[in-house]
Amino acid sequence: MSQLQSLRGMVDLLPEVLRRWQAVEAEARQHFRCAGFGEIRTPLLETTDLFCRGIGEATDVVGKEMYSFQDRGDRSCTLRPEGTASVVRAALQHGLLSQGAQKLWYAGPMFRYERPQAGRQRQFHQIGVEWLGAESARSDVEVIALAWDLLARLGVGGLELEVNSLGSPEDRLTYRAALVQWLEQRSEALDPDSQARLSTNPLRILDTKNKDTQALLEEAPTLADALSSESRERFEAVQQGLCTLGIPFRLNPRLVRGLDYYSHTAFEITSDRLGAQATVCGGGRYDGLIAQLGGAATPAIGWALGMERLLLVLEASAQADPDGTAAGLVAGSVPDxxxxxxxxxxxxxxxxxxxxxxxxxxxxxxxxxxxxxxxxxxxxxxxxxxxxxxxxxxxxxxxxxxxxxxxxxxxxxxxxxxxxxxxxxxxxxx
RNA sequence: GCGGGCGUCGCCAAGUGGUUAAGGCAGCGGCUUGUGGCGCCGCUAUUCGGGGGUUCGAAUCCCCUCGCUCGCCCCA
Known part of the structure; x- marks a missing residue:
């Protein structure tokens, strides 16, 4: 290409799409304000170590998707691939948690070195919330409702909420051992990807898309069975809370999520209009992360919503219902x-x-x-x-x-x- | 990172070895130098993402490269 162009997976946002973008951000801002969340902005660039320690060395995001480089002072720097680790780092650095729980939201670009496709770019944008110091099962419900209601407020239809519990770290360890033992006896029946994961990240085998492996897993021990009674009660309370609010959800025992820091409640909101990259919003509880990054043990929960994907479903909703809220947000302004x-x-x-x-x-x-x-x-x-x-x-x-x-x-x-x-x-x- | 599809004007496109590279939308100008929406007329790609090659001749065939796209992977 002789003409200058943006890097692969990096897209320009032109006025027409920015109109919608800003409408969404304005709604989100207002929504968070009402819920008592304050905005936080952290640097796009962090020390590489933050993400290695926070997200987990074994994850794909850290293992193969980070934009990392040495700066002039020979420090290893990384363009943030997600928001949570940075927010936690900032909260610790400024002693925010000594003032009690923190309800924070952010919006901005994230970077992952992946092959671009519809709904997936190398620079993409997330809106997210982090509630540091949230302990109760009710806070899980409140945070999920915050995401659900924002999407409803924007008039986005056709969404499905999936929830699962990953249990406590101990539950996970127990289950992990049981699963590995069970799978090892049947490893020749696994697809190659899953075989490799057996040693690196066995829980991720659960959400494989390989049909044969899926069939095999029908018989495998389940995470739900491995939950301690405490974890189970907690998860039931979350489900009960969602029912009380009338938020429809589907239990997905295969929902594992890729970042190591999740525990207990994990959830995703997906759309059938996005093709392979169906997740619009994903999140969960990360009770261990703050301690892992050097803070006092503090339970927390959060989620992130993909802006580009949200706009795709928003446009689909606008087309499906030309008089709806989504259509209003998508429409251009006309001079008076x-x-x-x-x-x-x-x-x-x-x-x-x-x-x-x-x-x-x-x-x-x-x-x-x-x-x-x-x-x-x-x-x-x-x-x-x-x-x-x-x-x-x-x-x-x-x-x-x-x-x-x-x-x-x-x-x-x-x-x-x-x-x-x-x-x-x-x-x-x- | 792996596999499939694609790349012709700002946008949508026809053309698949020999055409002046259709057409539509948008833009600009005119019919109409003080009043729009309709109509008519004209203009807008020495060039087919880029580079090389095959050929008398390439947008059309081959190679490389860039980008997009779908799936895998992964996630927002």
Whole structure:
């Protein structure tokens, strides 16, 4: 390619898609504010060690997907592949937890060196929440509801919530041993990927997509059976809580998730409209992470939502229901007024008028071509403007402006340029 | 990282060895130098993602490369 272009998997966000993006962020911001979550912004670049220790060396994210490099001081740096580890690091660094539990949210780019496909980029964007110091089963329910309600608020349909419990770290160890023992006796029946995982990350064999391995796993010991009674009660309380709120969910005993720090509740919200990359939002409890990163043992839970994927389902929802909330967010904004102007004197008056109206919060386009009125009207029409404000030298001379409704036939009116209130009022009436 | 498909104007596309490389949308100009939505006319790719090769001749065939896409993997 001779022309300069962005790096593979790195995409530009152009005004048209950014409109939707900002609508989503505005909703999210408001939603989090109501729930008592405060925004946090952490650096995009962290020491590589943070992610190795936080996410786990054996995970794919750390093992093969990180953007890492040595900086000029010969430190190993990594572009963050996810948000949780950074947020925990920041909370510890600034002693936030000594002030009690922290309810935080963030939004920003993440980086994973993967092969791009629909709904998967190398730089992608997440909106996420982390509730550090959340202990109760109810906090799990509250946090899941926070994600579910945000999606509902955006008008995104066709979603499914899947939940599972990974149990306590001890439960997992016990289960892991039982599973490995069981699978080792049948290892020749496993697909090659799963065989490899037997030694590296056996729990991930559970969500294999290999049909034969899936069939074999039907008979295998289950994580649910390995849960201690305490863990089981906890998980039941979470399910009960979701039922009470009327949030539909599906138990998925195969839901394991790829990052090591998860324990107990794990969940995903998926869409059938995304193809292979179906997860829109994923999260869970990570009671061990904060201690692992050097803090006092502190239970916590959080989730992250993929912005690009969310926008894909949002657009699908908008198409399915043109009058719904999603469609409203997707729709572009249309100018309230388009100022058709021509001539030296009019030109100056038109700019002044545009400034005044914009100051009143109206969306005003000012034609800059100086071409024939017919051309300018044509452009005003193409933009979908509601009103054309006509300002030629005749009008400028008389200190007037003509207002012509464009969306339906109607009388053109003439208002003095000094009667700003009257102009604004006319423009605001549809 | 592995396997399949694809890449022609800003967008959607026809063309599959010899054509001036269709057409539509958008854009610009004109019919209409003070009034849009309809219509008509004209303009907008020396070039087919990029580079090499085969051939008298390549958008069309081959190789490499870049990118997109679908699946695997993984996750948001």
């Amino acid at each position: 007024a388009y100022i058709v102007n021509r001539g030296a004197q009019a030109s100056a008056a038109a700019l002044a008028l545009a400034r005044e109206l914009r100051g009143k919060g109206l969306v005003v386009e000012l034609d800059d071509s100086g071409s024939a009125f017919g051309k300018q009207f044509k452009r005003a029409d193409r933009r979908g403007a509601r009103w054309a404000l006509v300002l030629g030298d005749e009008e400028a001379e008389r200190r007037e402006v003509r207002l012509k409704p464009l969306q339906q036939r109607g009388e053109e009116s003439v208002i003095a340029l000094t009667a700003m209130a009257a102009i604004v009022e006319t423009l605001q009436t549809p």
